[in-house]
Amino acid sequence: MSISSRFAVGIHILTLIEFNKEGVTSSEFLASSVNTNPAVIRKLMGMLKKAGLIEVNPGIAGAKLAKELSDITLFDVYKAVNVVQEKELFSIHETPHPNCPVGRNIQNTIEPIFTAAQLAMEKVLRNVTLEDVVKDIATKENIC
Amino acid sequence: MSISSRFAVGIHILTLIEFNKEGVTSSEFLASSVNTNPAVIRKLMGMLKKAGLIEVNPGIAGAKLAKELSDITLFDVYKAVNVVQEKELFSIHETPHPNCPVGRNIQNTIEPIFTAAQLAMEKVLRNVTLEDVVKDIATKENIC
DNA sequence: AATACATGTAATCATAATTGTTACAGATAC
DNA sequence: GTATCTGTAACAATTATGATTACATGTATT
Numbered sequence: 475m476s477i478s479s480r481f482a483v484g485i486h487i488l489t490l491i492e493f494n495k496e497g498v499t500s501s502e503f504l505a506s507s508v509n510t511n512p513a514v515i516r517k518l519m520g521m522l523k524k525a526g527l528i529e530v531n532p533g534i535a536g537a538k539l540a541k542e543l544s545d546i547t548l549f550d551v552y553k554a555v556n557v558v559q560e561k562e563l564f565s566i567h568e569t570p571h572p573n574c575p576v577g578r579n580i581q582n583t584i585e586p587i588f589t590a591a592q593l594a595m596e597k598v599l600r601n602v603t604l605e606d607v608v609k610d611i612a613t614k615e616n617i618c
Numbered sequence: 619m620s621i622s623s624r625f626a627v628g629i630h631i632l633t634l635i636e637f638n639k640e641g642v643t644s645s646e647f648l649a650s651s652v653n654t655n656p657a658v659i660r661k662l663m664g665m666l667k668k669a670g671l672i673e674v675n676p677g678i679a680g681a682k683l684a685k686e687l688s689d690i691t692l693f694d695v696y697k698a699v700n701v702v703q704e705k706e707l708f709s710i711h712e713t714p715h716p717n718c719p720v721g722r723n724i725q726n727t728i729e730p731i732f733t734a735a736q737l738a739m740e741k742v743l744r745n746v747t748l749e750d751v752v753k754d755i756a757t758k759e760n761i762c
Numbered sequence: 763a764a765t766a767c768a769t770g771t772a773a774t775c776a777t778a779a780t781t782g783t784t785a786c787a788g789a790t791a792c
Numbered sequence: 793g794t795a796t797c798t799g800t801a802a803c804a805a806t807t808a809t810g811a812t813t814a815c816a817t818g819t820a821t822t
Contacts, residue, residue, distance in 0.1 A: 475622055482711055490721075493719060510711070511781085531798075533788075564621045571650055575759050580630050584626055594739050607731075619779070623809085624809090646768090655811055657811080660769060680768090
């Protein structure tokens with residue numbers, strides 16, 4: 475099991491909008507860089523727009539960032555593209571048998587541990603911004 | 619997307635083996651508590667056995683723990699039941715376009731961040747043992 | 763040996779999520 | 793009005809999950 479690549483593609487989209495900020499960043503342009511279908515990109519753009527991360531309008535070509543680079547964390551993107559729900563990174567079997575001491579308690583015992591693990595993962599994402607990503611790529615391209 | 623309930627069920631199995639340590643813990647008995655099919659349990663028992671967490675033998679009813687409770691972490695169970703591969707909690711789109719500065723760098727830039735997030739999650743699992751789980755349930759049952 | 767019962771394992775199925783594809787409606791600019 | 797873009801829905805291919813059935817294999821008991 476893996477978390478959907480919508481997350482990675484969402485980061486790609488936002489990063490490329492920044493790199494191409496002087497130009498027009500259409501869904502087709504983005505799709506070419508990501509190597510996927512423009513409709514896939516437009517669906518993701520809709521999610522990013524709904525989350526207030528980009529500005530994009532019907533009929534008008536190109537998307538723009540709606541916030542400062544340093545003000546968008548990877549956690550924001552992660553939430554925007556809806557890859558993992560709150561407290562649902564781990565799934566727990568639904569109906570264990572209530573006549574068994576383990577069966578009737580396992581869910582309540584495990585749930586806070588799973589939630590803590592999920593939060594620890596998400597904390598890492600909160601501590602990385604798009605600015606970090608853009609700068610890292612700029613460094614790799616020697617254009618810093 | 620959620621991580622397979624094999625993980626939660628694996629914890630359930632090991633915990634119930636401990637609670638029933640005076641008796642015979644067969645796949646049918648476990649299946650009844652988990653509320654699933656015995657064949658599902660036997661498949662998981664095979665994984666737990668392969669990881670050295672339980673002892674179980676063909677033809678002989680019942681499974682036993684192969685280690686001390688305090689010596690089995692939830693991370694051990696997580697690895698045993700094979701729910702998430704190393705560095706693969708997050709998936710990254712495979713073939714971005716190499717002619718684009720973002721396309722040719724995004725994978726290498728994102729991968730260490732994703733790995734760090736996965737490791738943070740797994741660290742929480744490493745710090746919880748089956749003993750913790752068993753004691754928590756015992757407390758809830760007022761049999762501590 | 764024969765029987766009963768357990769584990770080990772493969773095949774199959776229903777369901778759900780993901781990703782890509784096509785198509786088209788609606789909005790904008792020229 | 794035409795061209796171009798976004799927004800969105802419908803559909804298909806692929807994959808993972810979890811349940812189910814069936815049966816081979818191993819052990820204990822009689």
